[in-house]
Amino acid sequence: MASERGAVDDTRDAQPSLSVVVPSTHLDPGECEAVAALTPQIDACGGEVVFVDGRPDASEPRASDRYRHVVVPCADVFELRAVGVSEARGDVVAILEDHTVPRADWCAEVLRAHREHPEAVVAGAVVNGTAEHAIDRANFYLSHARNLPPLRTTPPDCTPSPANISFKRRALPRDRPPPGWIDYVLVPTLLGSNDLVADDRALVSHDQSLGLRWTIANHFRAGRSVSGLSCARRPEARRQIIDASVRLFPRQLETVLPIMRRREGRRRAWADAPAVIVLAASGAIGCLVGCWFGAGKSARRLV
8 A cells, every 4th residue: 555654565466457546635435435336346347446535634544455545634635636646556547526426337437438439538427416405406517517418529628527537547647746737737738639538428426515605615615726726837827717717607607507407497497597606606706816816725625
């Protein structure tokens, strides 16, 4: 086992077919539904789960044949992703969020997609697992409308969500990348060079219900993290990032509300529109704050 705390376990020499990185700032691995859903699949495909734990009071890392627990106290989710990717040993490296639950055949579908597609990156599909409340529906559509099935093989001109994405080993750096580099440099670059493909047979469910206050705060933090880290990683593109932040609010409404109307029906879409507007505004304000003041502590508080 390799971790920020703990020695390397040399008993497992065979390279896994698939490494699944699951970063979390607040969950114990035993509480993580993503890990529970992966356990039976990982044995079947000869893969591994790398759970990267950023809790300040996380216990000493644990390991088994197919599971590694990497502890990085007080790290934000972007740092945790970077650590997880650097620790992963698989031929294919996939990233999930701690609140996304993979379908029972997800590991097999990810490996199939990489065999069938020569592109370096495969973006999978995401469906909503918490659709009872308006704020949760709005949260899902604003974050994952672009990942709803059916997906075109060639994704739209926007960066796929990190909730369900996987990489061939050749696409990843040998050393640990800087925090945010995977999300805001590597993936957009591969998308721009047509080295990214969408495949909706690799499907996960997005299960997140934070309540009104925390959902609004989370969209602000996400926006501030995105723009703050993007400006830090690509200072030459700061002007374009500010312009994109200004256009974010109307663009999201133009994109999300029609999709909600098709999926949920006109009546529910109109009923949910106030929640969509509030969350879109919160995210856009966060983006503008991040452009001028950086990511601050928002990345650490993001869930």
